[in-house]
Amino acid sequence: MARLFFDGITKRFGSVAALRALTLEIPDGEFFVLLGPSGCGKTTALRIAAGLEEPTSGELYIGERDVTDVEAKERDVAMVFQNYALYPHMSVFDNVAFGLRMRKHSREEIATLVRGAAERLGIAALLERKPGELSGGQQQRVALGRAIVRRPQAFLMDEPLSNLDSRMRVQMRTELVRLHRELAGTFVYVTHDQVEAMTMGGRIAVMSEGELQQVGPPQDVYDRPANRFVAEFIGSPSMNILDATPAKEQGRSGLRTADAFVELPDALAAAVAASGARQVVLGVRPEHLMPVDGEAATFAGTVDLVESLGSEQHVLVALRHGTVVARLPARPRVEAGAALQLGVASEHLHVFRGDSGARIGP
Amino acid sequence: MSVAIRWLRRIPTYALLIVCAGALMFPLYVTFIYSLQPIEVFLEGPPSLWPSNPQWDNYFASGGAVQDTSLPRYLLNSTIMAGVITIGQVVTSALAAYAFAFLRFPGRGVLFIVFLATMMVPLEVAVIPNFQTIQWLNWTDTYQGLVAPFLATGFGVFLLRQYFLTIPTELKDAAEIDGHGHLRFLVFVVVPLARGALATLAVFAFLQAWNQYLWPLLVTNDPDMRTVQIGIASETQNLDQINVAFASTLLAFAPMVLLVVAFQRYLVRGLFGGALKG
Amino acid sequence: MTAAARPLTRRLPRGVRQLLVALPFLAPAIVLFGAFVFYPLVKSVYLGFHITDPFGHNETFVGFEQYADVLGSSEFASSLLVTGTFTLYTVVPAIVIGTFLAVLANQRLPGIVVFRTIFSSTLAASVAITSVLWLVLLHPTIGPLNEFLIDRGLADGPLLQDGGWAVGERATAFDLFAAWFVDPNWALISVSVATAWMNIGLFTVIVLAGLQTVPDELYESARVDGAGRWSQFWHVTLPLLSPTLFFASIVGMIFAFQSFGQIDILTDGGPVDATNVILYSLYQESFQNFRFGAGSVQALGLFFILLLLTLLQFRFLAGRVFYRR
Numbered sequence: 001m002a003r004l005f006f007d008g009i010t011k012r013f014g015s016v017a018a019l020r021a022l023t024l025e026i027p028d029g030e031f032f033v034l035l036g037p038s039g040c041g042k043t044t045a046l047r048i049a050a051g052l053e054e055p056t057s058g059e060l061y062i063g064e065r066d067v068t069d070v071e072a073k074e075r076d077v078a079m080v081f082q083n084y085a086l087y088p089h090m091s092v093f094d095n096v097a098f099g100l101r102m103r104k105h106s107r108e109e110i111a112t113l114v115r116g117a118a119e120r121l122g123i124a125a126l127l128e129r130k131p132g133e134l135s136g137g138q139q140q141r142v143a144l145g146r147a148i149v150r151r152p153q154a155f156l157m158d159e160p161l162s163n164l165d166s167r168m169r170v171q172m173r174t175e176l177v178r179l180h181r182e183l184a185g186t187f188v189y190v191t192h193d194q195v196e197a198m199t200m201g202g203r204i205a206v207m208s209e210g211e212l213q214q215v216g217p218p219q220d221v222y223d224r225p226a227n228r229f230v231a232e233f234i235g236s237p238s239m240n241i242l243d244a245t246p247a248k249e250q251g252r253s254g255l256r257t258a259d260a261f262v263e264l265p266d267a268l269a270a271a272v273a274a275s276g277a278r279q280v281v282l283g284v285r286p287e288h289l290m291p292v293d294g295e296a297a298t299f300a301g302t303v304d305l306v307e308s309l310g311s312e313q314h315v316l317v318a319l320r321h322g323t324v325v326a327r328l329p330a331r332p333r334v335e336a337g338a339a340l341q342l343g344v345a346s347e348h349l350h351v352f353r354g355d356s357g358a359r360i361g362p
Numbered sequence: 363m364s365v366a367i368r369w370l371r372r373i374p375t376y377a378l379l380i381v382c383a384g385a386l387m388f389p390l391y392v393t394f395i396y397s398l399q400p401i402e403v404f405l406e407g408p409p410s411l412w413p414s415n416p417q418w419d420n421y422f423a424s425g426g427a428v429q430d431t432s433l434p435r436y437l438l439n440s441t442i443m444a445g446v447i448t449i450g451q452v453v454t455s456a457l458a459a460y461a462f463a464f465l466r467f468p469g470r471g472v473l474f475i476v477f478l479a480t481m482m483v484p485l486e487v488a489v490i491p492n493f494q495t496i497q498w499l500n501w502t503d504t505y506q507g508l509v510a511p512f513l514a515t516g517f518g519v520f521l522l523r524q525y526f527l528t529i530p531t532e533l534k535d536a537a538e539i540d541g542h543g544h545l546r547f548l549v550f551v552v553v554p555l556a557r558g559a560l561a562t563l564a565v566f567a568f569l570q571a572w573n574q575y576l577w578p579l580l581v582t583n584d585p586d587m588r589t590v591q592i593g594i595a596s597e598t599q600n601l602d603q604i605n606v607a608f609a610s611t612l613l614a615f616a617p618m619v620l621l622v623v624a625f626q627r628y629l630v631r632g633l634f635g636g637a638l639k640g
Numbered sequence: 641m642t643a644a645a646r647p648l649t650r651r652l653p654r655g656v657r658q659l660l661v662a663l664p665f666l667a668p669a670i671v672l673f674g675a676f677v678f679y680p681l682v683k684s685v686y687l688g689f690h691i692t693d694p695f696g697h698n699e700t701f702v703g704f705e706q707y708a709d710v711l712g713s714s715e716f717a718s719s720l721l722v723t724g725t726f727t728l729y730t731v732v733p734a735i736v737i738g739t740f741l742a743v744l745a746n747q748r749l750p751g752i753v754v755f756r757t758i759f760s761s762t763l764a765a766s767v768a769i770t771s772v773l774w775l776v777l778l779h780p781t782i783g784p785l786n787e788f789l790i791d792r793g794l795a796d797g798p799l800l801q802d803g804g805w806a807v808g809e810r811a812t813a814f815d816l817f818a819a820w821f822v823d824p825n826w827a828l829i830s831v832s833v834a835t836a837w838m839n840i841g842l843f844t845v846i847v848l849a850g851l852q853t854v855p856d857e858l859y860e861s862a863r864v865d866g867a868g869r870w871s872q873f874w875h876v877t878l879p880l881l882s883p884t885l886f887f888a889s890i891v892g893m894i895f896a897f898q899s900f901g902q903i904d905i906l907t908d909g910g911p912v913d914a915t916n917v918i919l920y921s922l923y924q925e926s927f928q929n930f931r932f933g934a935g936s937v938q939a940l941g942l943f944f945i946l947l948l949l950t951l952l953q954f955r956f957l958a959g960r961v962f963y964r965r
Binding site for chain 3: 072099
């Protein structure tokens, strides 16, 4: 197992830049997630790590070795593809054994290693079958088996769960995390699904349009998004975003939105002032909006729509000019059409610059 | 990795590609060079492979392929024959494939197998009786005679049916609800969607029809009705003008090469499965 | 009022109605197939039962005698042998070369389309064109091959002219490398080489089409797993290409059995029947000797052999072909 280091990797396809000077270090043994919408460059980064694409500029290190010019087959990494990429004409055993055969292991060695991996993944009974006879989840495990049996320097996974039905997906998520613990390997996992990222990642890297937006442990990224993009991308339902201008009303520093005046705590207000931004964006997560009365209320409006999920309600509230979404407990039930006032604790306010989207404040 | 290194690594591959292309095209090259030689050169043994005195007149000037031979006439005959056959095959195949793909009727499966079986009957078996039929109809030395046996093809029905089957039946239902009959659905919905498969069939049909040899040989005696293939073969008997004959040959080859080049992607993509996407 | 009201329109059974709808679409093809495929099949059998005189008239019914005569004759057996050999010579090398070229031209390199087009271009060549090209190439006096051989001392000059073209005051020594289409030992090979050249374009196209059905991901997975180019070809490309190669071999065999033009132009079936494939022999019999009956018998014989070979191929090779679900 080894670390992965992207040093200023840029990749251009024609005039389009898929990756811009990506610099990222993934320490040995980490479960690292690359998260972002399609086109953000996460898959390109993974393929460069695998050796399936050549970077336009920059270097890539696996361990201490500069592998930028090294061919895929010399890199000793394993890859799990979104569509599994199992060889349809070979049995499960042969599929898993393929990498070992390429590296000229002995017959006995191969048999032992393959059976070991199959046992670990619970597919030992399927070894003689062909991929066409297996279910999605089983195929996925064969693909994993093929990867782990080689004991590579790193595991690269390209949205491996996206073709599974939701039940299978949840099951495989825990299996992958357990596998990571057992193997203690370096896992690089690409996904557009933030739930996967949050639940599985030791650290996650949010990417957009070829650039890193933020890197950190999932909770940090959730609690302190570095910019507006990350704030809106992580969290479901998405963070409420309102345009605002810094203002002082009745002696209090805060932000004026179209519908409300939101008072800011001193540190945050000072940061806003220091930033010199004239237009900002206020962010509040739906779970931080609470029904309150009178003075404490920041927002007031009418309930437009209620989505009842059993354990909670998602309430869409129409303000005078905008709308916000609040996550409220299942009871008391809220009815559409009712008037509702919402307040938010000051430590749960996020402020971003209006122009760049960068976070203002601590 | 620097751009230079990348290109350096590719050199062996390109070298191999060039060698293979050169080897494959060598016969054409030789014939081309020979077509540019004056006739005297041939009396002394093999002409050199490098044109020192190219006689472009052999092609287009008087005494050349276009003006002095019947090449234009042959080209015309071939074009008409291949054109009519192509249209015929496309139309009959599309109609039949439509029936197999969208209509239900008793015996559909059996009839389709019968249609497929026609591909198995090689032309040898059919050629003698077909010749007799054409004779009996007094269609020898006519365009009809050249064209008639080839207006329908099992291959075409097979290919188009494959593709038509990938068209969702919801489209048919929608058309029915809108009040359109079968023919309108075929012409205004299916055909535009199946453009790719139709193009593939047309290219193959034209190519095959243009390159036919045995049937035109049998059915035409009148030199005016000869197709370009028969024409070329007969020209090579003419020793005095052998270089012009070579020029004619290449001129007869050129249209088909252009066809293949222009429709490359239909040939490759159209062969397998109805998965043509535009 | 009866329970079942009398229908206003004549109610035909549903099957018949469906047939009536389908008929206009199927009619053209059915008529054409009937007239030019199925009727000839039957007529051929009928012709086989009769002997025709040199003027094509006066058919005498001889029953199965003609079938027995022709099919049992040594000429038929020999033309079968020639046809079989010809098929082998033209199909196998052409598929191997075609596959090689297709794989070579399937890479993602700048300008690869040019090469792909060049490799497929012999598909555009007809038998007549191919014949002329190779007539030139292999010509005893003006062909570059012989020039090359003589220059290198691999063949003795002077060379024999094959009764074809350009003249010269050459002596008449006849030797092994002299006349590729006239020497009985080489005629079939020469015609086969020309035909194979023509076939390469077709097989390249077929294999290229088949290569498109192999998903890129499989190659990528193999690369990451440590497979070099040859391993990728052997373990991924070939197995997944097997249906295509099977299809190509069937097509190639059918084309080979239907070869006529190049033999007519290059060798006229000779010398000494060395290139007398069945179709040519049939042509001679029917259209030069006017023995339509005998010709038909040969045609039917060929048909059944072809059918048999195809079925055998399906039987034995289809099992080893891998089809994806």
